[in-house]
Amino acid sequence: MSGIDAKIKRGSGELAILALLDREPLHGYEISKRIAQASGGILQFNLASLYPLLYRMEKRGWVNGKWEEAPSGRKRRYYHLTPKGRKQLAPLREEWSRFFQALRLVAGVAPAG
Amino acid sequence: MTHHRELIRARLGKLGLRPHREGEIVRELSDHLEDNAAALEARGIAPEEAVRKALDSVPDWPALRNEIFLAETEEESMNYRTKVLWLPALGALALSSVLLALFQFLGLVPRFIWMTSGMSMEPYFTVYAPWLVGLIGVGAVAALWSKRVGGGAIHRLLAALAPAIGFLGVLLISPVITIFIYELLRFYPGAAAHRRFPLSFHGPFLAGMAVLLMSWVLLPALPLLIGAVPFLRKPQAQS
Numbered sequence: 096m097s098g099i100d101a102k103i104k105r106g107s108g109e110l111a112i113l114a115l116l117d118r119e120p121l122h123g124y125e126i127s128k129r130i131a132q133a134s135g136g137i138l139q140f141n142l143a144s145l146y147p148l149l150y151r152m153e154k155r156g157w158v159n160g161k162w163e164e165a166p167s168g169r170k171r172r173y174y175h176l177t178p179k180g181r182k183q184l185a186p187l188r189e190e191w192s193r194f195f196q197a198l199r200l201v202a203g204v205a206p207a208g
Numbered sequence: 209m210t211h212h213r214e215l216i217r218a219r220l221g222k223l224g225l226r227p228h229r230e231g232e233i234v235r236e237l238s239d240h241l242e243d244n245a246a247a248l249e250a251r252g253i254a255p256e257e258a259v260r261k262a263l264d265s266v267p268d269w270p271a272l273r274n275e276i277f278l279a280e281t282e283e284e285s286m287n288y289r290t291k292v293l294w295l296p297a298l299g300a301l302a303l304s305s306v307l308l309a310l311f312q313f314l315g316l317v318p319r320f321i322w323m324t325s326g327m328s329m330e331p332y333f334t335v336y337a338p339w340l341v342g343l344i345g346v347g348a349v350a351a352l353w354s355k356r357v358g359g360g361a362i363h364r365l366l367a368a369l370a371p372a373i374g375f376l377g378v379l380l381i382s383p384v385i386t387i388f389i390y391e392l393l394r395f396y397p398g399a400a401a402h403r404r405f406p407l408s409f410h411g412p413f414l415a416g417m418a419v420l421l422m423s424w425v426l427l428p429a430l431p432l433l434i435g436a437v438p439f440l441r442k443p444q445a446q447s
Contacts, residue, residue: 123236124243142240143266146233147275154279172236 108140108148109157110187116158116176117184122165123149123172149174157183212238212245215259219269225280233276292359297370300350304371304428307342335423340431346371347435354439361440368436372429379420 111130115121121129126149127140140148152158157180165171198204216238223230241262248258266272318336347368354364366373 122239124240127240141265142237142244142262143268143272143275146237146240147272147279150233150276150279169239171239172232 107138107191108144109152110184110191111138112148112152112174113157113176113180113184113187116174117181120163120173120175122174126174152180156180212242212259215263216241219263219266220273220276221270223273223277223280225277229280233280289363291357292354292363293367296350296353296357296359296363296367297373299353300346300367300370300432301374303346303349304339304343307346308336308339311336311338311342335427340428343371343428343431344435347432348439349435350432351436351439364440365433365436368432369429372425372432375424375428376421379417379425383417 111134112126115126115129115133123145127145131139149158149160153160153174156177158174159177160172160174162170163173165173195204213234216234220234220237223233225233241259244262244265245255245258248261249255253261316336316338318339350367350370351364354367359367
């Protein structure tokens with residue numbers, strides 16, 4: 096299955112990350128793994144595409160990274176969703192929903208699967 | 209683990225950040241690299257090959273370094289609230305002031321409605337019809353401006369009402385300034401003026417404040433709101 100264009104992926108990455116962290120705090124590798132699993136491998140974030148995005152979101156105050164002990168016993172940097180980040184979820188979901196609705200009307204894009 | 213950090217440092221180079229933060233980032237990336245390599249090893253790939261593949265998942269390390277630097281030192285030239293609220297609000301204030309000056313320059317005088325109350329001070333309403341009509345356009349421009357740059361309904365509304373809110377601010381602060389200046393007069397040689405006009409916030413003062421509130425805040429707020437209303441609603445989804 097071919098990947099998604101980098102620009103589209105960047106835009107959707109914020110929503111994907113916020114939605115995941117809304118359920119539970121995760122460290123970077125877990126975030127990338129879960130996004131890949133949940134999207135059936137269509138959305139893939141590697142080291143290069145994930146961390147600049149996470150750091151930007153942290154600067155904006157949407158997420159907060161803390162070093163915490165992982166189940167393995169090692170310390171990992173877990174990202175927590177902040178109240179400010181949680182407030183971004185609904186508008187982002189709506190924005191993407193309207194975007195896909197517009198695409199459906201203009202380009203006949205149908206939901207996959 | 210140390211080995212992975214050295215690999216990351218070698219490829220990433222200096223980030224140009226504070227040493228503590230730079231150390232954190234290197235540590236975090238090396239943890240990710242380690243997990244990535246472990247996942248590849250679990251698929252039967254040899255450890256050294258797994259680490260190499262994990263490192264190769266980053267096609268451009270200098271670009272990653274730059275991206276991380278920009279993300280860490282990002283200074284937005286204009287934050288969201290400035291863009292969607294303060295600038296349109298300042299624009300509305302400026303436009304309303306320009307209109308006020310313009311109409312006066314053109315000789316269009318305001319209408320004064322006098323009220324006689326038997327008190328020494330006679331408060332009055334100021335109705336400046338051309339200016340009030342012009343404020344419909346001011347409200348519309350401010351709301352549209354805020355909407356175009358991504359402002360929500362509340363930002364559009366506040367930007368449109370900025371001239372009225374501005375006048376309200378002046379009105380609220382004027383008693384404080386009055387008291388301050390009045391108290392300063394005590395030290396002025398011409399203190400007779402101070403004794404002749406005792407400061408009082410009753411009667412005429414309150415009536416005057418109420419009239420100013422009506423003339424310069426509530427009355428202008430109405431056309432500003434009328435102008436903004438068409439731009440306050442969310443666009444209807446097409447069916």
